[in-house]
Amino acid sequence: MKIDAEKFNYIARTVFAPVYPVLAHQIFERTGLTEGVCLDMGSGGGCLGLAIARNSGFKVYLLDESADMCEIATGNIEHLLMKGRVVALCGPMHAIPLENSSIDLVVSRGSIYYWENMAQVLREIWRVLAPGGHVCIGGGFGSEEIMNEIILKMKVIDPDWQPMYHGFDDALFLDAIAAAKISGAEIIKDESGTWVTFQKPLQQLSEG
Numbered sequence: 121m122k123i124d125a126e127k128f129n130y131i132a133r134t135v136f137a138p139v140y141p142v143l144a145h146q147i148f149e150r151t152g153l154t155e156g157v158c159l160d161m162g163s164g165g166g167c168l169g170l171a172i173a174r175n176s177g178f179k180v181y182l183l184d185e186s187a188d189m190c191e192i193a194t195g196n197i198e199h200l201l202m203k204g205r206v207v208a209l210c211g212p213m214h215a216i217p218l219e220n221s222s223i224d225l226v227v228s229r230g231s232i233y234y235w236e237n238m239a240q241v242l243r244e245i246w247r248v249l250a251p252g253g254h255v256c257i258g259g260g261f262g263s264e265e266i267m268n269e270i271i272l273k274m275k276v277i278d279p280d281w282q283p284m285y286h287g288f289d290d291a292l293f294l295d296a297i298a299a300a301k302i303s304g305a306e307i308i309k310d311e312s313g314t315w316v317t318f319q320k321p322l323q324q325l326s327e328g
C-alpha cells in the first residue's frame with residue numbers, strides 16, 4: 121500500500137487525535153491489562169501505541185513496513201519524550217522482528233484492511249504473543265460522537281471520504297483465523313468500531 125506519510129501523520133495528529141486515548145482506555149478495559157510489553161502493528165505514526173504508553177505502564181513497540189512512517193513515528197516518539205518507552209521498528213507484519221512469547225498485548229488499528237496473507241500475519245501474532253497475552257485488532261473511532269465529528273472534518277478535506285471500517289470482511293477474517301489455528305476469537309461490533317479480540321491460553325494443551 122502507498123500512503124502519503126506526512127499527510128497521514130498530520131491528519132492522525134489533528135483530526136483523529138481524540139480517537140487514540142479513547143481506544144487505549146477501551147483496550148485496557150477489554151483486556152484488563154495496563155502494563156507489560158505491547159506491539160502496535162501497522163502503527164503508522166504511532167498514535168495508538170503512543171496513547172497506550174502515555175496512559176499506562178506498557179513498553180510499546182511500533183511496527184510498520186513503510187520507512188517513511190517509521191521515520192515519522194520516531195519523530196513523534198521524540199516529540200512526546202517517549203524515547204525508550206516506545207520503540208519504532210520498520211518491517212512487515214508477516215515477519216515480526218521480535219522474540220517468541222515476548223508480547224503481552226498486540227493492537228492494530230486501521231491496518232487490517234491492507235493485510236495480505238492474513239493467516240501468516242495471525243501466525244506471527246500468535247508466535248510473539250506471551251501465554252495469557254491479549255490481541256485487539258480492527259478499526260474504529262472509539263465512539264459514534266467522535267466518528268461523526270471526524271466525518272464532518274474529513275468531508276471538508278475530501279468530500280468523498282468514508283470511514284473505512286465498514287469494509288471489514290468477517291468471513292475472510294474468520295477463514296484466516298481458522299487457517300492460523302487460533303481459537304476463541306471474538307468479533308466485536310459496537311460504537312467503538314469493529315474489533316477482533318483473542319487471548320493466548322496460559323497453558324497450551326499438548327497435541328496428540
Ligand SMILES: C[S@@+](CC[C@H](N)C(=O)[O-])C[C@H]1O[C@@H](n2cnc3c(N)ncnc32)[C@H](O)[C@@H]1O
Pocket residue numbers: 121123132161162163164165166167168183184185186189211212213214228229230231234235236
Ligand atoms: C491506515 S494506516 C493506520 C495507522 C495507525 N494504526 C493509525 O490508526 O493511525 C495503516 C498502516 O499499516 C501499515 N501496513 C499495512 N500493511 C502492513 C504490513 N503488511 N506490514 C507492516 N505494516 C503494514 C501501513 O504502512 C500504514 O502505515
